[in-house]
Amino acid sequence: MANTVNALNKKITLEQALSYMEDGMTIMFGGFGGVGNPPSLIEGMLQKGLKNLTLIGNDAGFPHIGVGKLVSEGRVKKLIASHIGSNPVAGKLMTEGKLEVEFSPQGTLAERIRAGGVGLGGILVDSGIGNPFVEKGKEKVIVNGKTFLLETPLTADIAIVCGHTADHFGNLTYNTSARNTNPLVSMAGRVTIAEVDQIVETGALSPEEIVTPGVFVNAVVQSEGVNWKWAWEEK
């Protein structure tokens, strides 16, 4: 990556971004219920025919919204998420044994992603103590007399995130609640690709408004916008 992208100008085309992705990769995505999923990168992944992917992110979107499309089209072999309730296709594939799903409680998942992103070896969480589904296979650690589960960090070959504005260094701002898991995911990719509504000259963003420092971002892609109808929009 360092050889192909200028650290001071990380803007690349969608095609260049897709060239980093291969079948079988682990890809982490930002977003929550489709909001904040990067639409153009996901469309590109579909077009490219990527398959056997392991996806890591909050949820399975909706069948025709966001990452849900990758799941619905059978491109995903494993999903690490907090729920798949909004995507019945994911549930069906899971029941049929065509999709492996690993559930983490939502806040634990966010912290596992953050832990991966910030270089921690694990986190100690008391959520799900006493719950056999959550505890299964996890080491217990006692700190000051209190019991915690050792939850492992998550990282990915590629992290794809959705921002509002990026500058050429990759500094990112977000749009309202589309921020959600994006700042966490942006830190956790070996290669992080940010899709944004607008790209500006480095220096145009105020240091105060930058949420993700560009040092975590390897490449920036101009978004072509959402190409789906939201669940709340009239059909």
Add this chain to the structure above:
Amino acid sequence: MGLGREIREQIARRAAKEIKAGMVVNLGIGIPTLVADFVPSSVAVMFHAENGVLGTGPSPVKGQENPNLCNAGGFPITAGVGASYFDSATAFAIIRRGKLDMTIMGALQVSKSGDLANWIVPGKRVPGMGGALELAEKAKRVIILMNHTDKYGEPKIVNECSLPLTARGCVDLIITEMAVIEVTSLGLVLKEVFKPFTVEQVMALTEAQLTVESTERS
């Protein structure tokens, strides 16, 4: 599920009475989402959405939605006075650190000791626990809004949950289309019965034993 609009609103209206000024409250998907509409504007509440918003405002005017500004159910919201945006780790820091005064959510089953099952029906539906586990474990008060019975007419308020638990002993209050039931250390207490139901009807459709504290009808 299966409840008409009027009944859903009746449940939401009753739940709204539990919300007091100054509270920080998380509303789940479904009937709980409706609760905000029944909180008087004179009662200042900070509504928390676990995707990363604190201080959500009234629903947006149709046609003026910002598709990026949504609650955890993916429906458009607005930012109210004093609202803030943050990432999902911070959203759950608010939950984990016990900053939520109340969470209002749905359920598949609740037991006599306040155990909550709402994330999986083995072999049938496996939606995943989402944020419900942390909300149920950590909020100071957990209020459940649900049908009194399941789609087969079987009681959802039971002695022991047959479905896998989300969290143990976490529920404080249950509001259904039939009744308001409080979970106490001595068991379930029937607080209110909604018209047109009778105490006997409520008891017949509740597996767990109910102590009848009053026959208040509302």
